[in-house]
Amino acid sequence: MEAIIATDLGPGTVEHDPHARRTGRATAARTRIVGWVVLFVLTSLGVVTLVTWLLLIGETDRRVDAALGPQIDEFARSARAGVNPSTGRPFGSVDEILRSVIATNVARPNEKFLGYLDGRFRWESRVISPDVRLRTDPAFTRLVATVPAPTRGTYMSAGGEVHWAALPVGLDGRPERGVVVIAYLVDQEHEFADEAARLMTLVGIGVAMLSALGAWLAAGRILQPLRDVAATARGITDTDLSRRVPLRARPRDEIAELAGTLNDMLDRVQSGMQSQRRFVDDAGHELRTPITIVRGHLGVLDPEDPDDVRDAVALVDDELDRMNQLVSEMLSLTRAEQLTLLQPEEVDVDAFTREMFGKLTALADREWRLTSAAPIHMRLDPHRITQAVVALADNAVRATGPGDRIELGSDADDERLRIRVSDDGPGISEADRARIFRRFARGENAPRSDGAGLGLSIVEAIATTHGGRVRLDSVVGEGATFTLDLPREGA
Structure with a gap:
C-alpha cells in the first residue's frame, strides 16, 4: 500500500520549483518572439489590406465618374433628336421627352435614371436595383430637380453615397423645364472592394496563425543554444569546470x-x-x-x-x-601557464635571436656560439620566450664547465619557428628524459642547484601557451639540445 505524507509548509509558504521558473522564463521569451512576429505580420497585412481597399475604392469611383459622361451625352442626343423612337413622331411635351429617354436606356445594377418636371419627381427607371429611395428624398430633389446646366456631384443619401449627373431638357415653345438624372449608388459598387478586404482579412488571420506556429517552432530552435548555455552554466560548480556548451551543427551565426x-x-x-x-x-x-x-x-x-x-x-x-x-x-x-598574461607582438626574429644571445653570454664563462638567426617576422611574447631561452641556457651552464661550448640558434620554415639551445655536457639519459619536465623533478645526474626543479616546467608552459612544445635531443656523453618548436601563426 502506498503511503501519502502531507507536509505543512506553514501559512503563506510557497514551494518554488527552479526548473519551473526556468521553463517559465524560456516560454515567456518564446511567447514574446511569437507575439512580435504575429504583431508584425498582422500590421503588415493590415496595411496591405487597407491600401488595397483604398485603391479598389478609388478605381471604382473613377470608373463611375467616367461612365457618367457618356450616359449624359447619350441622353442629350436623344433629347436633341426631337423624335420619339417609340412612335416615330416629334415629341409633344417635355414630360414625353423624360419618359422616352428613361424608358429607352436600360439602367445597369446600382444605377438609377430619374426624371424631374418643373422641380418635381416624375419618372424613374424600372430596372431592379438596390432600394435607395431617391425619388422620395426631398433634399436630393432640391439638389438636382432645377439645375440650369449639365451638372455633376455627390450626395450622401440614407442608403449610401451617390454620384450623379443631371441634364436639363426642354422643348421649344413649351414652358415646362425638365431634368434627367443619372445616379450611381457607389456604396453598392464598393461591395467588391469590401468583399476583397474581408477576404484579405480572413487570409491575413490564417497567415498570422501559420506565422505564429512557424515562429513558435523557429523560436524553439533559435533559443535551444541559449538553453544549452543556461544548462551548461547550471552544471558548472566550483569543483567541476569541465562542462562545455555543445556546438551543434549549424551555420556560423x-x-x-x-x-x-x-x-x-x-x-x-x-x-x-x-x-x-x-x-x-x-x-x-x-x-x-x-x-x-x-x-x-x-x-x-x-x-x-x-x-x-x-x-x-x-x-x-x-x-x-x-x-x-x-x-x-x-x-x-x-604566470607562464596563463594565456591571458601573454602579450604577443610582432617580432623580428633575426634581431631578437641576436639580442638574446647577447644576454646569454653574460651568464658564465663558456664558449658561446650563435649558429643561426631566422630572417622572419612573427607574433610572440618576447619577454616569455626570453625567459624560456634563459632558463634553457642556465641549465646548459649548470651542465658544463668553463670553456665548454653552448650554442644558440633559430631557424624557420613556412609553418614553424625553432629556437635551439645546445651544449656539449654529459647529456641526459633515457630514463631522465621522461621526468625532467615534471614539477620539482631533477635528473639523476643533474648538477646540484638552488632551484626548485621548476625551470623546465616553466619552459614547457611558455611553449604550450604559444601553441608549441619543447623537444629534447640528447646522447649521453655528447651533450643535449633543447628546442622551442613554435607555430608560425604566432601566440
Missing part, C-alpha cells in the same frame, strides 16, 4: 559565436583554476619540508647555547631563502 566565446572563457577559467590548485598543492607539498625542518630544529634549540642559536638562525635563514626561491618559481610557472 551570432549564437554559435556566443557558445564558442563562452567555451573559450570556460577554458581560460578552468586553466586559471587548475593553475591555482596546482600552485596551492605544490606550495603545500614543497613548503611542508622546510617548515618541518625549521620546526624540528627550533624544538631542540638550547636558547642558552650561543653556538646552537647561531646554527639554528643560519639554518632558518637558509630554509627561508629556499622557501622564497620555491615560491618565486611557482609564481613564475603559474
Whole structure:
C-alpha cells in the first residue's frame, strides 16, 4: 500500500520549483518572439489590406465618374433628336421627352435614371436595383430637380453615397423645364472592394496563425543554444569546470559565436583554476619540508647555547631563502601557464635571436656560439620566450664547465619557428628524459642547484601557451639540445 505524507509548509509558504521558473522564463521569451512576429505580420497585412481597399475604392469611383459622361451625352442626343423612337413622331411635351429617354436606356445594377418636371419627381427607371429611395428624398430633389446646366456631384443619401449627373431638357415653345438624372449608388459598387478586404482579412488571420506556429517552432530552435548555455552554466560548480556548451551543427551565426566565446572563457577559467590548485598543492607539498625542518630544529634549540642559536638562525635563514626561491618559481610557472598574461607582438626574429644571445653570454664563462638567426617576422611574447631561452641556457651552464661550448640558434620554415639551445655536457639519459619536465623533478645526474626543479616546467608552459612544445635531443656523453618548436601563426 502506498503511503501519502502531507507536509505543512506553514501559512503563506510557497514551494518554488527552479526548473519551473526556468521553463517559465524560456516560454515567456518564446511567447514574446511569437507575439512580435504575429504583431508584425498582422500590421503588415493590415496595411496591405487597407491600401488595397483604398485603391479598389478609388478605381471604382473613377470608373463611375467616367461612365457618367457618356450616359449624359447619350441622353442629350436623344433629347436633341426631337423624335420619339417609340412612335416615330416629334415629341409633344417635355414630360414625353423624360419618359422616352428613361424608358429607352436600360439602367445597369446600382444605377438609377430619374426624371424631374418643373422641380418635381416624375419618372424613374424600372430596372431592379438596390432600394435607395431617391425619388422620395426631398433634399436630393432640391439638389438636382432645377439645375440650369449639365451638372455633376455627390450626395450622401440614407442608403449610401451617390454620384450623379443631371441634364436639363426642354422643348421649344413649351414652358415646362425638365431634368434627367443619372445616379450611381457607389456604396453598392464598393461591395467588391469590401468583399476583397474581408477576404484579405480572413487570409491575413490564417497567415498570422501559420506565422505564429512557424515562429513558435523557429523560436524553439533559435533559443535551444541559449538553453544549452543556461544548462551548461547550471552544471558548472566550483569543483567541476569541465562542462562545455555543445556546438551543434549549424551555420556560423551570432549564437554559435556566443557558445564558442563562452567555451573559450570556460577554458581560460578552468586553466586559471587548475593553475591555482596546482600552485596551492605544490606550495603545500614543497613548503611542508622546510617548515618541518625549521620546526624540528627550533624544538631542540638550547636558547642558552650561543653556538646552537647561531646554527639554528643560519639554518632558518637558509630554509627561508629556499622557501622564497620555491615560491618565486611557482609564481613564475603559474604566470607562464596563463594565456591571458601573454602579450604577443610582432617580432623580428633575426634581431631578437641576436639580442638574446647577447644576454646569454653574460651568464658564465663558456664558449658561446650563435649558429643561426631566422630572417622572419612573427607574433610572440618576447619577454616569455626570453625567459624560456634563459632558463634553457642556465641549465646548459649548470651542465658544463668553463670553456665548454653552448650554442644558440633559430631557424624557420613556412609553418614553424625553432629556437635551439645546445651544449656539449654529459647529456641526459633515457630514463631522465621522461621526468625532467615534471614539477620539482631533477635528473639523476643533474648538477646540484638552488632551484626548485621548476625551470623546465616553466619552459614547457611558455611553449604550450604559444601553441608549441619543447623537444629534447640528447646522447649521453655528447651533450643535449633543447628546442622551442613554435607555430608560425604566432601566440
